[in-house]
Amino acid sequence: MTTPQAPPAAPSHIDYLSERQGIWPWLLTTDHKRIGLLYTASITGFFFIGGFFALLMRLHLLEPKGALFGLETYNKLFTMHGIIMVWFFLIPSIPGTLGNFLIPMMIGAKDLAFPKLNLASWYVFMTGGIVTLYSMLRGGVDTGWTFYVPFSTTYSTAYVAGAAIGIFIAGFSSIMTGLNFIVTIHRMRAPGMTWFRMPIFLWSMYATSLVLVLATPVLAITLLMVIFERLFRVGIFDPSLGGDPVLFQHMFWFYSHPAVYIMILPAMAVISEIIPTFSRKPIFGYTAVAYSSLGIAVVGFLVWGHHMFVAGLSVYSAMAFSFLSYLVAIPSAIKVFNWTATMVKGSVSWDTPMLYAIGFLGLFTIGGMTGLFLAALGIDVHVTDTYFVVAHFHYIMVGGAVMGYLGGVHYWWPKISGKMYPEGLARLSALIVFIGFNLTFFPQFILGYLGMPRRYAAYPDEFQFLHVLSTAGATILGVGYILPLCYLIWSWKYGKPAGRNPWRATGLEWQTSSPPPSHNFEVTPVCTHPAYDFEGMKEELELA
Amino acid sequence: MTASSVAAEYNWLFWILVVVCGVVSTGIAFVVLYSAWYFRRKRDNELPPPSISNSVKMEAAWTLIPLFLFMGMFAWGAKLYFDIERPPDDAEQIYVVAKQWMWKTQRPDGIREINELHVPVGQSVKLLMISQDVVHSFYVPAFRIKQDVLPGRYTSIWFRAIKPGKYHLFCAEYCGTNHSQMIGWIYAMEQPQYQAWLQQGAAEGSLASDGEKLFHQGGCANCHHFDGHGPGPDLRGLYGTTVELADGTTTVADDVYIRRKLMDPRATTVRGFDKNVMPNFSKLVTEEDAIQLIAYIRSLGPAPTAPSSIGTAPDSYGKQPGIAYPGAGPIVNHTPGMQ
Numbered sequence A: 001m002t003t004p005q006a007p008p009a010a011p012s013h014i015d016y017l018s019e020r021q022g023i024w025p026w027l028l029t030t031d032h033k034r035i036g037l038l039y040t041a042s043i044t045g046f047f048f049i050g051g052f053f054a055l056l057m058r059l060h061l062l063e064p065k066g067a068l069f070g071l072e073t074y075n076k077l078f079t080m081h082g083i084i085m086v087w088f089f090l091i092p093s094i095p096g097t098l099g100n101f102l103i104p105m106m107i108g109a110k111d112l113a114f115p116k117l118n119l120a121s122w123y124v125f126m127t128g129g130i131v132t133l134y135s136m137l138r139g140g141v142d143t144g145w146t147f148y149v150p151f152s153t154t155y156s157t158a159y160v161a162g163a164a165i166g167i168f169i170a171g172f173s174s175i176m177t178g179l180n181f182i183v184t185i186h187r188m189r190a191p192g193m194t195w196f197r198m199p200i201f202l203w204s205m206y207a208t209s210l211v212l213v214l215a216t217p218v219l220a221i222t223l224l225m226v227i228f229e230r231l232f233r234v235g236i237f238d239p240s241l242g243g244d245p246v247l248f249q250h251m252f253w254f255y256s257h258p259a260v261y262i263m264i265l266p267a268m269a270v271i272s273e274i275i276p277t278f279s280r281k282p283i284f285g286y287t288a289v290a291y292s293s294l295g296i297a298v299v300g301f302l303v304w305g306h307h308m309f310v311a312g313l314s315v316y317s318a319m320a321f322s323f324l325s326y327l328v329a330i331p332s333a334i335k336v337f338n339w340t341a342t343m344v345k346g347s348v349s350w351d352t353p354m355l356y357a358i359g360f361l362g363l364f365t366i367g368g369m370t371g372l373f374l375a376a377l378g379i380d381v382h383v384t385d386t387y388f389v390v391a392h393f394h395y396i397m398v399g400g401a402v403m404g405y406l407g408g409v410h411y412w413w414p415k416i417s418g419k420m421y422p423e424g425l426a427r428l429s430a431l432i433v434f435i436g437f438n439l440t441f442f443p444q445f446i447l448g449y450l451g452m453p454r455r456y457a458a459y460p461d462e463f464q465f466l467h468v469l470s471t472a473g474a475t476i477l478g479v480g481y482i483l484p485l486c487y488l489i490w491s492w493k494y495g496k497p498a499g500r501n502p503w504r505a506t507g508l509e510w511q512t513s514s515p516p517p518s519h520n521f522e523v524t525p526v527c528t529h530p531a532y533d534f535e536g537m538k539e540e541l542e543l544a
Numbered sequence B: 001m002t003a004s005s006v007a008a009e010y011n012w013l014f015w016i017l018v019v020v021c022g023v024v025s026t027g028i029a030f031v032v033l034y035s036a037w038y039f040r041r042k043r044d045n046e047l048p049p050p051s052i053s054n055s056v057k058m059e060a061a062w063t064l065i066p067l068f069l070f071m072g073m074f075a076w077g078a079k080l081y082f083d084i085e086r087p088p089d090d091a092e093q094i095y096v097v098a099k100q101w102m103w104k105t106q107r108p109d110g111i112r113e114i115n116e117l118h119v120p121v122g123q124s125v126k127l128l129m130i131s132q133d134v135v136h137s138f139y140v141p142a143f144r145i146k147q148d149v150l151p152g153r154y155t156s157i158w159f160r161a162i163k164p165g166k167y168h169l170f171c172a173e174y175c176g177t178n179h180s181q182m183i184g185w186i187y188a189m190e191q192p193q194y195q196a197w198l199q200q201g202a203a204e205g206s207l208a209s210d211g212e213k214l215f216h217q218g219g220c221a222n223c224h225h226f227d228g229h230g231p232g233p234d235l236r237g238l239y240g241t242t243v244e245l246a247d248g249t250t251t252v253a254d255d256v257y258i259r260r261k262l263m264d265p266r267a268t269t270v271r272g273f274d275k276n277v278m279p280n281f282s283k284l285v286t287e288e289d290a291i292q293l294i295a296y297i298r299s300l301g302p303a304p305t306a307p308s309s310i311g312t313a314p315d316s317y318g319k320q321p322g323i324a325y326p327g328a329g330p331i332v333n334h335t336p337g338m339q
């Protein structure tokens, strides 16, 4: 900023929310906190659109012949659900919202390294989102979010190129965000904030950013090839044009497996903050947890072939991918054990963020364990491309990533809004989410084991009972998601003032007022403690 | 459900994984819930007494023990996969052509079915599969097998049914509007019933004799004479032998090679021949035609030393290594009316 700071004797107490009002100060802001809120509003919108598609699908599947739609409409619903949830909700979710808001505050900086690039990333993201939504309104896409060729390039008559262009554009916002975070974490840390004093959140976001920057270009080029083959009949993937359809699958999963870690690493980042705060103990095995994030980011690039065990891989390359998939499970297991050990002998509270964290532990463990089934070559043959896989990745993406996101939103809500949310209602809705989620997705494991293929608009009668259970769960889950939307908006205006540090947490973000001033800190903070040093900070935090 | 030779072992491994993962998950859940209860916060400003937050021994334990378990899962899973992927030598070969949105099966003796496949219990069956359009996937849940069916390339899968019954056949790879309708049935029958079923169909040409017709209609015979003269090589005795190519390499003349010769003839050239002569048939022959032509070429007897046998198709099925001809059953077409 060019304007000189007000002298410390008369600090301005205007916070980032009430500073400059009106539509333009928001839409042209370079404040990472305001941009975080722009992202929050957008991805919330996308989440409910994608969720609406999911609900329609679940209602349709109440009956074996399909209760509501024709085949083609159903195919479009699951495609659009997947595209929106993956690229316009999950990928930008925690990085775009909490990452943007918190990374500078946690390292004691005024903003990200490139504030304008940050704003640009939101505009790029919204452009991609609008292009994709537009192609959906024009008639939709029916390729599945995976765009498998030659169906997507030659046979589909839907708006494939439009949707692919939208995703292609949104990819650049991922790259911008990743780049911004990497540079910020390297260059902007406050005095005393060494790498190994950083909260685990930052390690995980750093690992996420590496994956964002390295994997997204591969998706971009793959989608571009799909668009080229579709529009100009250049032979790349379609064998009737001399192309190779399996090449597409390699390229697609080379991005999309690491993309799983773009979605789950940030949730792990959030959980690694919540559990120490609500157990009042340093995270167990700090170094192991920090390095395991990097381990996931690196090994995660080597396992894409596990999506292709029945696609015609040679048995030996399948073995290599199976082996590496087991290796990438190790760092996740290390994290789970360390989180669990953090709770032991702590002072464990049952506030809403902690309820989400405990829910995350359970659901992520089930998701991860069923991943071990799918990594076992012979086991994968039967259950791949069935509801078993659908259940598995929803346990990771919804049970893991979304639970982490909601836990994080509740944890930092007092900082973001300056207000407390209604605790009782929040605990209740956390419980509803947990129950609704399990009722929706656990029956799907059984469906898959019994042989129910995914992406079926109609199914044999014997699967109906489990489908009905799953639909019942989905309606409960929907209630669990709408409740927080309502009470968080309510509390924005009517909630009790939160104060600077309602949880008595240790991070730098809690040492400034809530909501924080535009430049985050009146005085540049100096980091004098390792992360989660409750013992060393017990005077400041008034702990005894 | 143990309907195929691999299903029993599959179920064992699956349920052992359920038990191992169940025990570990229950352990984790127990520690989490126990801590949440036993160490629950009693005062708002409570600071728990200092305890260790770091232990190399524990980190090593919960790294190495899972690693050890994982390697066991990996090894058993890989072994099972080999069993599922590698067909035994005595497997009967059946061709499968997938297209939006149906399964067509053809066997060497000519019986063709749509969205159905009848197989005898106890006999290994190898499916050689190809798609006419997009990627599909041949999935029989009760047999615990699944294999993607690709356009432009043969893939294969095998099974041996061990229990008579009627089993679901699903397409497991999303392939467009009617993906969920691309389903059918596998009938596993005891030998006597199976033989009776074989008798029922109306007589029609075997794959090889259909191929012979195509060979003449398609003009192959104009260039590929059976006297060693003519612009193209003599195809007698070609199948299964090693071909010398113009670039100095060699290749085995199997289904993949012959199909490629039809669909993409410039990809390889036989040594001593002009590479610009053999026409590209990819727009003219379907995958089903290709299978019939291959069957015909395969049925051509060994070459030149024998007296000239121009245009005839000596039936040498069962004499070729790795091919079992299902008895001398009559040539039948089970589903009349199919193209």
Ligand SMILES: [Cu+2]
Pocket (backbone or CB within 6 Å): A256, A257, A260, A303, A304, A306, A307
């Ligand atoms: Cu993966």
Ligand SMILES: [Cu+2]
Pocket (backbone or CB within 6 Å): B135, B136, B137, B171, B172, B173, B174, B175, B176, B179, B180, B182
């Ligand atoms: Cu299909």
